[in-house]
Amino acid sequence: RKLLSCSKPLHIFMTMRMHTSAPVVMFHMFLASCISLCQALYVQLEVNTHGETEAPFQEGEGERQERDTEEFPPSFLSASRRPLVMGAQSASPVKERREREKKERDTEEEKECSAHFDSLKTELGIRHPKEVFEKPPDTSYTLSDLLASKCETVVLLKNKSLWIAQNGSFCHPGVLQETERLMSQLPASMSFVAAYSTSDLSDCGNDTNTGQFHWVPATLHESQFPERFSSHSHLMLPVHYYVASQAVHRVAREQDAIARLEIKHFQTPFRCMWRGQASGHASWQSKFHANRSRCLQSETDRQCVLRLASGIQELDVKFGRVPNIVVDSGDPPACLLALDGYGFPGLMTNSLIQGSLTLRVGGYNHKAIGTLRRASEYTWFEPLLVEGIHYIRTDVDGLQSTLVELRNTSATELLKVAEAGRKAARALFSNKSIVCYSVLAINSFVTQHQKAVISEAIQSHKFYPSQSSLYQSHCV
Secondary structure, rough: OHHHHHHHHHHHHHOOOOOOOHHHHHHHHHHHHHHHHHHHHHHHHHHHHHHHOOOOOHHHHHHHHHHHHHHHHHHOOOOOOOOOOOOOOHHHHHHHHHHHHHHHHHHHHHHHHHHHHHHHHHHHHOHHHHHHHHOOOOOOOOOOHHHHOOOOEEEEOOEEEEEEEEOOOOOOOHHHHHHHHHOOOOOOOOOOEEOOOOOOOOOOOOOOOOOOOOOOEEEEEEOOOOOOOOOOOOEEEOOOOOOOHHHHHHHHHHHHHHOOOOOOHHHHHOOOOOOOOEEEEOOHHHHHOOOOOOOOOOOHHHHHHHHHHHHHHEEEEEEOOOHHHHHEEEEOOOOEEEOOOOOOOOHHHHHHHHHEEEEEEEOOOOOOHHHHOOOEEEEEOOHHHOOOEEEEEEEEHHHHHHHHHHHHOOHHHHHHHHHHHHHHHHHHHHHHHHHOOHHHHHHHHHHHHHHHHHHHHHHHHOOOOOOOOHHOEOOO
């Protein structure tokens, strides 16, 4: 097309500069031959483009250009490295074919991952992720809305790589590194864009002292929050090392090292243990955590439980750490209490893996409806477990009565729950389950409107590859 557009100026040039001298005439004849050849090539290109089939050279060239475009989006390339595109009409058949192939791959990947969780549901009673995903709200927003948020950055997944929009600081660079690692394991066809923060409560301008939220249209974080009035689209992925690589490594390391609990461990006077830091935001938890009327507004969940424990003989809780609360070998504690700190309790992961009976305070309440299920912060695997089957769940207000009920439950039943939780945790904390959960979660998150924002992000010049190794921890 460009060559044809040059033919008219060349004809005019020939008319204006025609002379009788032989060299000039020969030069003009050469130009005329070039123009004729260019026109003939252009006609052939048009035939190949709009015909039923493409010439082998044209098809191979189009495939190469489309592949280059997928690996290096045009907006991310310097002008010297951008692939040469021959025009919208000539590239459209290849592009359409690529889109069809991408949809087919997405469907196959989703089917494979869905079948994986179908198997876990049959064997271990784990809930299928599709049963617990919250439907994203049909909210209109743009890339500018995400960039204007007070999160640490905005992230884009493209071709198995994480791209970030702002060169800011990160509270936990280790979480960013975990996010990069997970993205590299996802199918190359997957993409999404979301506001992102590595702090425990995804500090996108949220005030943990007053409990005030700043609305962000789409977010990616390691956990879900208990905001029962929130309407933004939230993507929860295994991007914290406590619930991803660290858990996977521990399962692999301790596959046969930890002795299973026996009935005798529950036949002694029943007590549930907890050790940990005095962490948490009292104002946040008093406003958003459900069923903690027995707590003072100035108390965190942990402070409240420790105060109440003086009158509950089934509890053994104190601040600090005891070496055998999470063991690498030998007998684990019969029961461990999982209490929120600044975010979800990392102790819950270890408790399940090592086979202790896990008593969760808060978390995900299956018995509630809709977003009321968010009793407190929780992470990706918690909604997949079934309370009463894999673990026990309660709230601060119901903790004492739950402990009395457990004390009166047979040792056989308590051991059954502990063992089911151990098996479920070891199945979920595997690379296969983590990647498959992420595939299903992203497919659920990416609505038609999200696709438009992804396209806008890819065409912008605001993103560059994430490099977590360049950052040091910076928490305000």
